[in-house]
Amino acid sequence: MPKVALFVTCVADQVFPDTAEATVRVLEAAGVQVVFPALQTCCGQPALTAGEPEAALRLARHHLDVFDATDCDAIVTPSGSCAAMVCHHYPELVSDRHADARAVAARTFELTQYLVDVLGVDDIGARLDTTVTVHDACHGMRNLGLGHQMRTLLTATGATLVEMTEADTCCGFGGVFSVGFPEVSARLADAKIGHAATTSAEFMVSGDLACLMHLDGRRRKVGPGSAPRPIHIADLLASGLSGRR
Amino acid sequence: MSDGHAIATPGDDFHERTAHAVANPVLQKALHNLDRRLRTASTSAAAHPDWKDRAAAIRRETLLDLDGWLDRLEHSLTTRGVQVHRASTPADARRVIVDLARARGARTVVKSKSMATEEIDLGNALEAAGMTSVETDLGEYIVQLAGERPSHMITPAIHKTLPQIRDILAREAGTDLAVDREELTRWARGRLRGEFLRADIGITGVNFAAADTGTLVLVTNEGNGRFCTTVPRVHIAVMPVEKVIPRLADVGIMLPLLTSHATGQALSNYVTMISGPRREGEVDGPDELHVVFLDNRRRTLLGTKYEEMLACIRCGACLNVCPVYRNVSGHAYDAVYSGPMGKVLTPLLSGGAEGADLPYGSTLCHACSDACPVKIPLGDMILSLRADVPDAHTALRRRRRVFWSVWARAWSTPRGYRLTTALGRVSRGRVPGLRAWTSSRELPRPAREPFRDRWAKEHG
Numbered sequence A: 001m002p003k004v005a006l007f008v009t010c011v012a013d014q015v016f017p018d019t020a021e022a023t024v025r026v027l028e029a030a031g032v033q034v035v036f037p038a039l040q041t042c043c044g045q046p047a048l049t050a051g052e053p054e055a056a057l058r059l060a061r062h063h064l065d066v067f068d069a070t071d072c073d074a075i076v077t078p079s080g081s082c083a084a085m086v087c088h089h090y091p092e093l094v095s096d097r098h099a100d101a102r103a104v105a106a107r108t109f110e111l112t113q114y115l116v117d118v119l120g121v122d123d124i125g126a127r128l129d130t131t132v133t134v135h136d137a138c139h140g141m142r143n144l145g146l147g148h149q150m151r152t153l154l155t156a157t158g159a160t161l162v163e164m165t166e167a168d169t170c171c172g173f174g175g176v177f178s179v180g181f182p183e184v185s186a187r188l189a190d191a192k193i194g195h196a197a198t199t200s201a202e203f204m205v206s207g208d209l210a211c212l213m214h215l216d217g218r219r220r221k222v223g224p225g226s227a228p229r230p231i232h233i234a235d236l237l238a239s240g241l242s243g244r245r
Numbered sequence B: 001m002s003d004g005h006a007i008a009t010p011g012d013d014f015h016e017r018t019a020h021a022v023a024n025p026v027l028q029k030a031l032h033n034l035d036r037r038l039r040t041a042s043t044s045a046a047a048h049p050d051w052k053d054r055a056a057a058i059r060r061e062t063l064l065d066l067d068g069w070l071d072r073l074e075h076s077l078t079t080r081g082v083q084v085h086r087a088s089t090p091a092d093a094r095r096v097i098v099d100l101a102r103a104r105g106a107r108t109v110v111k112s113k114s115m116a117t118e119e120i121d122l123g124n125a126l127e128a129a130g131m132t133s134v135e136t137d138l139g140e141y142i143v144q145l146a147g148e149r150p151s152h153m154i155t156p157a158i159h160k161t162l163p164q165i166r167d168i169l170a171r172e173a174g175t176d177l178a179v180d181r182e183e184l185t186r187w188a189r190g191r192l193r194g195e196f197l198r199a200d201i202g203i204t205g206v207n208f209a210a211a212d213t214g215t216l217v218l219v220t221n222e223g224n225g226r227f228c229t230t231v232p233r234v235h236i237a238v239m240p241v242e243k244v245i246p247r248l249a250d251v252g253i254m255l256p257l258l259t260s261h262a263t264g265q266a267l268s269n270y271v272t273m274i275s276g277p278r279r280e281g282e283v284d285g286p287d288e289l290h291v292v293f294l295d296n297r298r299r300t301l302l303g304t305k306y307e308e309m310l311a312c313i314r315c316g317a318c319l320n321v322c323p324v325y326r327n328v329s330g331h332a333y334d335a336v337y338s339g340p341m342g343k344v345l346t347p348l349l350s351g352g353a354e355g356a357d358l359p360y361g362s363t364l365c366h367a368c369s370d371a372c373p374v375k376i377p378l379g380d381m382i383l384s385l386r387a388d389v390p391d392a393h394t395a396l397r398r399r400r401r402v403f404w405s406v407w408a409r410a411w412s413t414p415r416g417y418r419l420t421t422a423l424g425r426v427s428r429g430r431v432p433g434l435r436a437w438t439s440s441r442e443l444p445r446p447a448r449e450p451f452r453d454r455w456a457k458e459h460g
Helices: A011-015 A018-030 A047-049 A053-068 A080-093 A093-107 A110-117 A138-144 A149-157 A180-195 A209-222 A234-237 B014-022 B025-047 B049-064 B068-081 B091-103 B115-119 B123-128 B137-146 B162-173 B181-198 B224-230 B248-263 B305-309 B319-320 B324-327 B339-349 B367-371 B378-388 B394-411 B412-428 B451-459
Strands: A003-006 A033-035 A076-077 A106-109 A133-136 A203-206 A227-231 B084-089 B107-112 B132-135 B201-204 B208-210 B215-218 B234-240 B268-276 B286-294
Touching: A011 A018, A011 A110, A011 A209, A011 B181, A011 B412, A018 A149, A018 A234, A033 A209, A047 A053, A047 A080, A047 B162, A047 B378, A053 A080, A053 A093, A053 B234, A053 B394, A076 A093, A076 A110, A080 A106, A080 A138, A080 B215, A106 A110, A106 B394, A110 A149, A110 A234, A133 A149, A133 B248, A138 B286, A180 A209, A180 B014, A180 B324, A203 A234, A203 B224, A203 B305, A209 B208, A227 A234, B014 B181, B014 B324, B049 B068, B049 B201, B049 B248, B049 B305, B068 B208, B068 B286, B091 B123, B091 B201, B091 B234, B107 B123, B107 B181, B107 B224, B115 B234, B123 B132, B123 B268, B132 B137, B132 B201, B137 B162, B137 B181, B181 B224, B201 B224, B201 B286, B208 B248, B215 B234, B215 B248, B215 B305, B234 B305, B234 B412, B305 B339, B319 B324, B319 B367, B339 B367, B339 B378, B367 B378, B394 B412
Parallel strands: A003 A033, A003 A076, A076 A106, A133 A203, A203 A227, B084 B286, B107 B132, B107 B201, B201 B234, B234 B286
Antiparallel strands: B208 B215, B215 B268
């Protein structure tokens, strides 16, 4: 049985623990043993995007220490963006520990990427009778090549997938951008919510909690109307596992 | 940066200007109308992924020995009777060109659309020297009459609606014109025809310059570039130093790559290849051809992590796919170059004096990096510039540094992380400074019990 270390992310840990639990259930349904390295905190991405790489480096070193010391086959996270921080930015950021950074990056995967590309699991046994549309979160899509994995997993549940236009356009979150440029940020969320609404789907599924928090926050602010409910892929898949929903 | 230009999108900083742009209904209408067209242009270019690799290789080969290729280009040009001038600053370039024009008694100058001449603010310099400078690309002509600067490298007047364009042209014409594309174009065409015939000097940019043959390549869709380079007695081309390519054969890749990424065209309507001034026995062409090599801090980027920015071919693909650009348009950047490439180039070409806040106005979605035909990692450059640009607001910068340094100290230990997140829970997410978020979005509260505590309970 493959052994996976959960890289939970600070957002899931502190704000969306249900999604973290759903991630564990999905991984276990795929036949994986999950361990949780309790000393982990945050990958450091907020500081890097704020323009403070030295602060980010401090967190990156801690992250490497924690996961380097964890005996596991893979490190899996329910966030394409946090996975991209480790895989795309760590090797350059932690230049004095290049080998460590590369080793941890090589073992780090986003949830759907791990299930489909590494385990070769297209169907985790969840069954759903609903209509979904997908928002491709930027860092997972452009830094890690994500997109088809989530669609494969969703289709296997029996759910109907209706693609929205511009599924690959940014939702406007952007970390510090969302508070530095709130007007443009909100406008991009409106465009995304509008595109999703035209699909008449029940859910807008994505792999990044920060995008979903931004989209759901905007949707609730302006009144949800008939717009699809933003939901994390782990939450949706877990809801379709037997005995749940 | 707005000297001599009307301010279309006001505001003291990039954030303020983006907020104005988003709230401007006329601008939003203009953007909405053309949004699809721009996006289509960029996606239609995706058909040739291997071209990108070849083009990127050609550009990097050039940058590896930029000075060497420039010397070879100068030699080839000189051999063909072209006069080469080297300008290290915009002021140098302006002086060279104004002096050339004065010495020839020039009164009217026609210009073909060129970002390099925007960069050195040449039009205003010529006017200040008592000459009339006329933009001859239709979009650029509209922008000039409006007293503005282009809002897009390829489609300069894309921020204007058709009725606005009618008003601008009708004011110039002194008669009423219909809100009709053909009628407006016909009027401008007639007017510009007279300017071409009257002009003493034609000024253009350069899209590519082949070092081996000394050939200047110029791309236009309206034929105005060819008019500017053949009718007036003198042609002056302003060439930023990175426009050199090693061989004429490289044009075979670079040219269709440029046009497909710029407008979705396999080839532009006009491609002008210039190999020197008119020679004895030839009928067409100028008596004199001058090329001004413009450096403006470009060579200081060589050998730095921003060197690859010099591979840029000014196609505009990164603007067309940028979610921020598509919603705020070019004037919000208050700079010659806008969009993702402008966020990188503006602070770099000004040594940080201009556009220091531009890199923050990005969602870091990396759509620009994906769209770039020569594979410049624009998203990564925008991110690293946030740390590398010397910020004008040093007090703010110092406070920010203190905040993140305290944060990093706390969160790099499990104890500090536990303590600060517990404080966050007690305050139920009511952290000061979050109004920027809650003004447009609801904020979820921290969970009563974080995942790590749930896990510890369940797994002992």
